[in-house]
Amino acid sequence: MSSSVKSWLLALPVLLFMAVFAAQGLYRAWLESVQVDGAGLFSAYTELLTGRTFWASFGISVYVSFISAVLSVVIGLWLVRLLHRYFLRDDWKLAVWFPMLIPHFAAAYLTVLFFSPGGWFASVSASAGLDGFPILVNDPLYIGVILTYLWKEIPFVVLMLLPVYQELDWRMEEAARSLGAGAWTRFKTVELPWSGPVLLEVWLILFVFMLGAYEIPVLLGVTYPSMLPVLAFEWFYQAGWSQRPLAQAMMVVLTAISAFTAFLLLYIIQRSRRRWLRGGMRA
Amino acid sequence: MKSWTGLAALLLLTVCSAGEEAADADDLAEQDWEEITAAADGAEIGIYMWGGDEGLNAYIDEVVAPALEESYDITLTRYPMEAPEFLSRLRTEREAGSMDGTADILWINGENFRIAKENELLYGSFADLLPNMDAYVNEDAPYVETDMGIPVEGMQVPWGNVQYAFQFRGDAEPPETMEELFSWAEENPGAFTYPNVSNDTGAGFVRHVMHHVADDPEILETFDEEWLEENGEDVWRILRELQPHLWREGRTYPETLEQQDQLFSSGEVDVTLGFNEYRAESLVDQGTFPEDTQTVGLESGSIASTHYLSMPFNTTEPEAALTAINYFLSPEAQTAKLDPERWGEGHILDLDALSEEENDAIESLSGEEIVPQETILPELDARYVDWIQENWEQEVVQQR
Numbered sequence: 001m002s003s004s005v006k007s008w009l010l011a012l013p014v015l016l017f018m019a020v021f022a023a024q025g026l027y028r029a030w031l032e033s034v035q036v037d038g039a040g041l042f043s044a045y046t047e048l049l050t051g052r053t054f055w056a057s058f059g060i061s062v063y064v065s066f067i068s069a070v071l072s073v074v075i076g077l078w079l080v081r082l083l084h085r086y087f088l089r090d091d092w093k094l095a096v097w098f099p100m101l102i103p104h105f106a107a108a109y110l111t112v113l114f115f116s117p118g119g120w121f122a123s124v125s126a127s128a129g130l131d132g133f134p135i136l137v138n139d140p141l142y143i144g145v146i147l148t149y150l151w152k153e154i155p156f157v158v159l160m161l162l163p164v165y166q167e168l169d170w171r172m173e174e175a176a177r178s179l180g181a182g183a184w185t186r187f188k189t190v191e192l193p194w195s196g197p198v199l200l201e202v203w204l205i206l207f208v209f210m211l212g213a214y215e216i217p218v219l220l221g222v223t224y225p226s227m228l229p230v231l232a233f234e235w236f237y238q239a240g241w242s243q244r245p246l247a248q249a250m251m252v253v254l255t256a257i258s259a260f261t262a263f264l265l266l267y268i269i270q271r272s273r274r275r276w277l278r279g280g281m282r283a
Numbered sequence: 284m285k286s287w288t289g290l291a292a293l294l295l296l297t298v299c300s301a302g303e304e305a306a307d308a309d310d311l312a313e314q315d316w317e318e319i320t321a322a323a324d325g326a327e328i329g330i331y332m333w334g335g336d337e338g339l340n341a342y343i344d345e346v347v348a349p350a351l352e353e354s355y356d357i358t359l360t361r362y363p364m365e366a367p368e369f370l371s372r373l374r375t376e377r378e379a380g381s382m383d384g385t386a387d388i389l390w391i392n393g394e395n396f397r398i399a400k401e402n403e404l405l406y407g408s409f410a411d412l413l414p415n416m417d418a419y420v421n422e423d424a425p426y427v428e429t430d431m432g433i434p435v436e437g438m439q440v441p442w443g444n445v446q447y448a449f450q451f452r453g454d455a456e457p458p459e460t461m462e463e464l465f466s467w468a469e470e471n472p473g474a475f476t477y478p479n480v481s482n483d484t485g486a487g488f489v490r491h492v493m494h495h496v497a498d499d500p501e502i503l504e505t506f507d508e509e510w511l512e513e514n515g516e517d518v519w520r521i522l523r524e525l526q527p528h529l530w531r532e533g534r535t536y537p538e539t540l541e542q543q544d545q546l547f548s549s550g551e552v553d554v555t556l557g558f559n560e561y562r563a564e565s566l567v568d569q570g571t572f573p574e575d576t577q578t579v580g581l582e583s584g585s586i587a588s589t590h591y592l593s594m595p596f597n598t599t600e601p602e603a604a605l606t607a608i609n610y611f612l613s614p615e616a617q618t619a620k621l622d623p624e625r626w627g628e629g630h631i632l633d634l635d636a637l638s639e640e641e642n643d644a645i646e647s648l649s650g651e652e653i654v655p656q657e658t659i660l661p662e663l664d665a666r667y668v669d670w671i672q673e674n675w676e677q678e679v680v681q682q683r
Contacts, residue, residue, distance in 0.1 A: 052681070053676070053677070053681075116549075116551075117551055118546075118549035118550060118551050135531070138531065138535045140534055140535070218538055219538070219542075221535075222534060222535035223479055223535045223536045223538070223676070223680050224535075224676055224680040224681055234481050236371070237365075237367035237368065237371060237481075238367065238481045238672045239668075239669045239672040239673045240394065240397070240398055240668075240669045241371075241398065242669065242673070243673070
């Protein structure tokens, strides 16, 4: 058996699973989003893309997901670089991975408990004589949502990066140092060829996940603009199901955007992996 | 098991037929009540119902379920779910032809009943089969005939009556009319708000504003497009003018009633609201709401809402569901429902049909009258709810 046939066979269960769950769901969403009667086949799409509600939600969703994913990756990377030697020990690992065990909705409630105007930090700062604790929950800038995502996702970044740093050949680092490379050059030539692709992949996973996640924005977001999944849920269920085609059209558009971003990034990762490795060799 | 076979049926989009066909409403109409209860013996049934009220959950789990177990050997499981969600699930099951439903009883009313009826998600006309419907419910009452403008046709039976009321914390003189409420909100910036209209409590507040705009409450009982064209803008204008005085200056609204209750209990807002004028009592007793919580039914009028029990098209145990619903309507179950320590919710019994002891029991449990009979407003036609939900965000929230 040729190796490519074999690898397809090995992938078969996953492909089948995706066909049954993802593709079938997407197909049904597509069916419900096109209007066969009267209004015009793509009227839901026209209404969606010309309405201000969708674009406001789109803007806030991309903003929250982008910022949260970038900050998670940057802080995660910083933590791993700083502490990867300690993370060889299980108790350190457990401590940093702990937030991953908490479900997202519970994390949202913890944020309310600590950061809301009636919460723990507000009362501590009030008793310290400080007035005007900022509004960080259900705030129009979605700071509460971003904070919660950071707390949840930084451990995930650490989890994904740790093997890279623990496998890294640190003799390269010493060689670079003895050749007079500065901190940035050492990072770029020794670490980035290995950690770069992982960083981009993790960023992609986080970004697409946050774009489609419902629990945290529904608990900590605002009524308008709401993040896309919250809007989709509302359109899907309320007003006698009359807005369902809109919700389904939005899901189709969102899936297309996610898929496009993923292909673009994976393509970049493929290319830069080669370039980074070459760059690494040169050093 | 049940839900797994249901899921498999949905995924493969195949028509799955349960081994044993459940009886339909016409078959059951030919049977004696004794035969029906006998067939119910040992059955396991489920009820889909909103689960956001602790007192209500306690009433089902501690009163109804044990009684059904004891008297009829029926096991009742509660599936906490919001009505739009379980109706959506039923619709998918309808499309997939799945007759092996998870739940056998539904708790619905108004807009949700309309959706269920129009999409043929209900079992059929069963009200006439129930002995307690005949014996204890005044079948001439308007809410037996229509539910928010929709003919009921026996496809659901009334389970409870509640009034819309407001809870204020620590205010010696809370407002008593809508007009006073608006100026109260203005004088107490940030103290008042109402939930997103995607849920019934929020839409209920807007329905009160509509009554405030309408000269005659009867106008709103049937859907009138012309009235909306002439007066719809007034409704939105009032809400827009109210908006800057609300919690967080109206930049956001509580997503659910639970969230508003939480804000009320932590003191972030001074008002919460909702259907069921006695709902605060058990919450005060538990210490969730403050001691000085005061419930107010507005003198300018408070909407009375009836909610109902129905059966889905794909119940597998119709006999047991009927037996259980019949028990839900019994004086015993209805009286226990009044107990403010649990649910504290209004009954639907015809007081003339009850014995003196039963009347006494009801009187001893009914709390002080919060909404006087003469200020009760009729519920609006369900299609107004669609209008509210389709336009509120655009007309109010986005207009800042």
